[in-house]
Amino acid sequence: MCGIVGYTGSREAAGILVAGLRRLEYRGYDSSGLATVDAGRLHIRKRAGRVRELENLIHRQPAQGSCGISHTRWATHGPASDTNAHPHLGGRLGTAGLALVHNGVIENHASLRRELEAEGFVFASETDSEVIAHLIARALEKTGDLFTAVQLVLPMLEGTYGLGVVSQAHPGLVVGARMGSPLVVGVGEGEHLLASDAAAVAPHTRQVVYLEDGEIVQLTPGKIEIAHRERGPVAPRIDRIDWHPDLAELGHHAHYMIKEIREQPMTLVDACRGRLSRRDATACLGGLNLSPRTLRKIRRIVLVGCGTSAHAALVGEYLIERIAHLPVEVEYASEFRYRNAPLDERTLVFVLSQSGETADALGALREANRRGHPTLAIVNTVGSTIAREARGGVYLHAGQEVGVASTKAFAAQVAVLALLALYLGRLRHLSFSDGLDIVDALESAPGLIEEALKVEPIVKSAAEQIATARTVLYLGRDLLHPVALEGALKLTEISYIPAHGYPTAEMKHGPIALVDRDSPCVFLAPRCSLYSKTLASIEEVRARGGHVITVGTEGDRVLPGLSNTFLPIPDAPEILLPLLAVIPLQLLAYHTALKLGRDIDKPRNLAKSVTVE
């Protein structure tokens, strides 16, 4: 949530900062701003609205200077407005010479604000962030050194931060600090960048330094200096970005969401590449860093995540229980981190996260680690905080996901969980031939998803009906129950139509009260062991005059007759049904939102990675 980009070098900073913000805009997009330092002067430009508003402003009022910081905001304290946009100025009235951008939340901002106001500092915004700017300005009055001033202030802050600071008295210097909110340094030649996400620095350099919590950095065009709050100077650890920034370009697609939906056949190829062994009829997941001997002793698995990642985890629960016969519990990360969930040495905890930066997921990982329980991660973003803090895990290799609505990451998570189920199963009772069936199934998944995507023209007409719905019920059983939850989440978050997902048979225990012509029911009813029971539930809705949309197996002769719209998916082994049934639901959400003219890739109030609690 929120994005930071900083630059110091010999090029004009404003263009680089705005281009970087564009790459991070999906993380928060209610206002943006920048500060450049030029000839001992600060130039501040900020605007409510999207980054293009800031860009227009800079066209009219250029901001010179080859050093600066910038920010795209997701509001926490104070609404989206020009004044609440970052950067914030620090200093006493008329002398403000310092600008700051902040990601995160300062929990003790109210008491700090009172203290500063009593000393004569005047606040321009309603944000919690502005207190940090004034605190640093006050410390700067004493020390005269920006790096030292930032170091003096950090212990006063309770909460989380990723910071970028510049001062008119320190041209060419950008100071950054991290606690609970990611920051990365881009290492260039004669220039350096600071960003909350490597995507912003990737077009300029492949060399990066990921800051750790408690670290403070000062960047000049020729130097990087890092210190830890408690441990003192730290030698920079240079990593390489091994993905290409252009992969996230929109190409001919109208939105990232539809691009990412259509990428899913390749997502499956990438998630399974090099991880399937026909010879042993198993999966190879070396990144778990656990020996087969240790894994054989495991008696229970806990899967933790938020939103779509939690839904993928629920699919994982069905897969692991079915294939590996291990009990699995799925927990919302936000609940897990504050519950005293019993964990023992025979329990494996996995945190699932596309971004690897979700505050609740990270909190859950840290809580499990703190209790001495080695925790593993299933993460997409390489080098993200969760990936670095986990004791091992599996990368999704789904490439950058830009649309706020997660689609291809779900597919990759389900694929990785199927691989995990296969691996754990083969370490136990699963026979060679049953293992080989799963290998075959996973190898056939990309082609089947390609087939499933052909449903798009029919989905477009179903979207006409959904667009005018009062509410929508998504119903699925067994492996498809989590897919129903995911379909409802997708529709709600990008079309703003209330939607609810339930296990199909739960409908009669309450949700059936919603059934009428204006509240369609979307049934997930492909051929599987519970098919005929699902038909009975569909009849119950029809008997009450309900509008029925079904996702079923191509060639089904019964379902089309029971449905107002029938959305076919190819016939497939049961374990692949979540990957296939989710496709029409993702498309349905997309085309409904399109019809309603919603801002699909940047739905209101949301952000791609939720880095606040």
Ligand code: M6R
């Ligand atoms: O990056 P994560 O997987 O940790 O994100 C978790 C949720 O915030 C995320 O899945 C969210 O629910 C999406 N907007 C759903 O489309």
